[in-house]
Amino acid sequence: MPTATADPKRRALGKGLESLLPQRPAAAPPPPPTPAVAEPTGKPLEIPLDQIDRNPYQTRSHFDEAKLSELAQSIAASGVVQPIVVRPLSGGRYQLITGERRWLASKKANKATIPAIVRQVSDEQTLEMTIVENLQRADLNPIEQARAYQRLSNDFKMTQEQMAIRTGKERASVANFLRLLRLPESIQQKVESGDLTFGHARTLLALDSPEAITAAAQKVMALSMSVRQTETYVQGLINPEAKEKKESKADAQPEDPNVREAQDRLRRTLGLKVRIEDKNGKGRVIIEYSGLEDFDSILTALGGD
Structure with a gap:
């Protein structure tokens, strides 16, 4: 039986059709998928750590590195027990609201994701939630607390009464923290570092000038005075005659x-x-x-x- 061979004319015809018909353009590659932003559900979701941005309203500026390392070790072994709280941003990213220590420690533990609750909240609500969480956990030093209240006042025009209601504190307490910002910057740093307590700082505010406050604070620290000793010392500076009278009575x-x-x-x-x-x-x-x-x-x- 003769072997079939391709007809040269047929091949030419096919080639001619290909040359006459327009070529279809190659299909463009599909665009990369846009990261989906989780809808606020109130339920914890596993969110990649590298998709979470730091909270710009964070009022705490100091973290104990030793305690952070301890938390990282715990997270590496047992995971994050309490979810952080975030809010959605554009471009598939999130902004941290509460839980910065857990977020930082998870990074330190080389975790890829972290359980998070997504909430749709405003800037004001974000700042409130950040402050309230830190105040409730007693994580802020006195100066950080004072700056947090000042930010509520400056950025959101809250009164001391409103701040007290929002944070669950007494109005007098809010006022006392805000007064700390009247201290000279160098003394604020001593309060922030723990060299002076809130009680020391509040007592020093009774003095009428930055120079007097600074000089008195240096003596208080040099002599390791207690708060009560500081009160007596400051009262002696304010009313030296009463101090002399009291000392003469004591020596009687x-x-x-x-x-x-x-x-x-x-x-x-x-x-x-x-x-x-x-x-x-x-x-x-x-x-x-x-x-x-x-x-x-x-x-x-x-x-x-």
């Missing part, structure tokens, strides 16, 4: 010679300043000490360990 000898003799005997025995305040057979014995050695001497004299 008891009227009863027996009480006076007992006071002198205690002073000689302890080698410390002792004052007995007696009224009709009732009163108190005040022993002043200036260090741990003196305190140990008092305990030993009283039969303590």
